[in-house]
Amino acid sequence: MAMRTSRTAVVGLVLVVALAGCVGPVGELPVDGPSTTTGGDATTASTAPTTGGDATTRSTPSTVGSSPGTSEGTPSPTPTAAPDRENPWGSGPIVVAIRDTSGTARNWTPLVREATAYWEAEGERFAGFPVTYTVRPDATDPDIVLEFVDTVPRCEGADDAAGCAPLIEDRRQIDRPETVFVRTGFSDNSTARVVEHELGHTLGLTHDDAPQFVMASRTVLYTEPQPDATERAFPWDDPNFSVYVDVANASDPDGARRQVEHALDYYGAGAPGMASNITFTTVESAAEAEIVVQSVETSPCGEDAASCGRTVGQDPDGDGAVETYSRLRISLVDLDTDAVAWHTGYWLAYGLGAEDDSEKPSPFRNASYEERRSEWWT
Template sequence: MSSRLPTLAVVALLLLAGCLGSLADDGGSSDVPLPGSSSTSTEQNDATATTGTNPWGDDPIVVAIENGDEPDREFAPLVRAATDYWEENADEHTGFDVSYRVVPDAENPDIVVQFVDDVPNCANVSHAAGCAPRITDSRQIQRPENVSVRTGLSDESTELVLKHELGHTLGLDHDDEPADVMAASSVLHTEPRPNASERDFPWADPEFTVYVDDENASDPDGAREQVRHAFDYYEDGADGSVPGNLTFEYVDSPDEADVTVRFSDGSACGGNPGSCAVTSGPDPDGDHEVERYERLDITLVDLDTAAVGWHVGTWFAHGLGAEESEEKPEPFQDDSYRNQHSNWWE
């Protein structure tokens, strides 16, 4: 049997905004004060932003920290790294110097950085990684101003979100430099998570949708019957070797499918008769390993119809995490020609 199983790592893209998140059509909520802030005209804001006047004044900006969602995680070093960045770079990008004092439990802070599981509504921006008011005029400020940052991100991504949001509090917008910090969107990663290969069950749920493309099958009806034998076997529990709650629904579009089965008479799978498969899914923690499988694409090349079910069943076992032959259900541990062409499901 010819087989290969590359794994596709799909980087999770979390969009950011005044907010660092998915953006509203007007460019994001950072262009307006947070509710309750003093509002000033656009003309006043633009003038202040371009004259290099620090809206916070000359004293250090006192930054407090509230962390109710990840109490065992120390965020203060990341906040200090972000404030250090702006102490070094604010003059170049805003036209004024700035200094900070990070005091996690400060009683009268200028800014409170809140680490939250879900960033509050940021002018209708959904799934934001962070949110902050864009401060361009001292009359906007109502101390303490709140900066929200989503928990669950890696240290590197958390620090990026902090830099971005603090940039807004210094008057910077999404079109401003430094572009790598103030861009409206960025690739962020979560804290480390188990990979699909490390999970007992590598899918999000046991309910599978299946698409069968039998266009190149020599016997389409027979091929579909074989595919059903494979998935019926798993739905019946595979002789106790898999969870007993697996279900399979056949769909009419590959876009709707968790599992696709295609037949090829071309160069797929190395150009030899046999089969191959690809698993794919998200990589939210950025370790170049898929966290959970979202797709299993099985390709069958020039197979006898009687062997189709065995090949599909073998690859589905792999999709459930069975890397070695002895980990697979018993019918798929024997890859002999006779077994592949037998009624192994009986």
């Protein structure tokens, strides 16, 4: 009685946008995310000062580039497969069926055909033998079933995988139909890349093998299109914020701190038109904080600006725009103490989703010099 042996290769997902390493025969490897900024974050860029009286510098999301691993145009490493290696699937076409247990309405067939066409063109070069496929989504007796799922079943210890396939190096390992799992929720290009990667494992290729832009465990995956932060009513993952306040450089640090607290309390109590369940917890360092309010000696805000705000966020769909914010930094420049609350409140409204002044609570719409220094929060 023949014994079936197989080793499992897995592609993990970290921070929604990155492929992690493989478990099983080659071990787990580090993870890359979008490489433009630390941790896959994208930052906003300041524009010219606006509003009268004290000038405030408005921040708007900037275009952020990304480098998804090694591009298709990059020369591939020297093939590692032995020439004329035997095809474990035999000489005929490998029949691929498609199954969707996720309930999505996407048409996966063109993406699967894109992936199989890649290996038909490159199989002999990289796997060591020619490969042909027949993609028949409803095949009743396939060699491989590509199953699209919301969550890939636990795969050799990986908790969160983008795909999972058997590593097939010998025809004695094959028990038709072999199932290859692919997680849904990715863009078309990223989905095709995951399918290419997993089919590579069914041809005996590991993460150490060429072509590295397909088989390496380090790459970037993008999600399906998502609303940008500026299109969301609330552009954060949750309404509970850690806050660090540094007003040591203010002319009256104690007074400035009380002013910042007035602004925080205003939103914590449910500012008109803003989320009603916001909470703020003070932390001891800027590194711990999602929101940093800081009086500064050297202005990052531009000439004549009294304050500015800078947001940082994630770009999981790779469209160059931030989808959700992860940090807000408010810089206060040489302000009168009694104007600190207004400037802090203005930028809190911006960071909480009211980018346009017409969307902000009424104290921040065309406020005069005197109104900015009033007890507007009462």
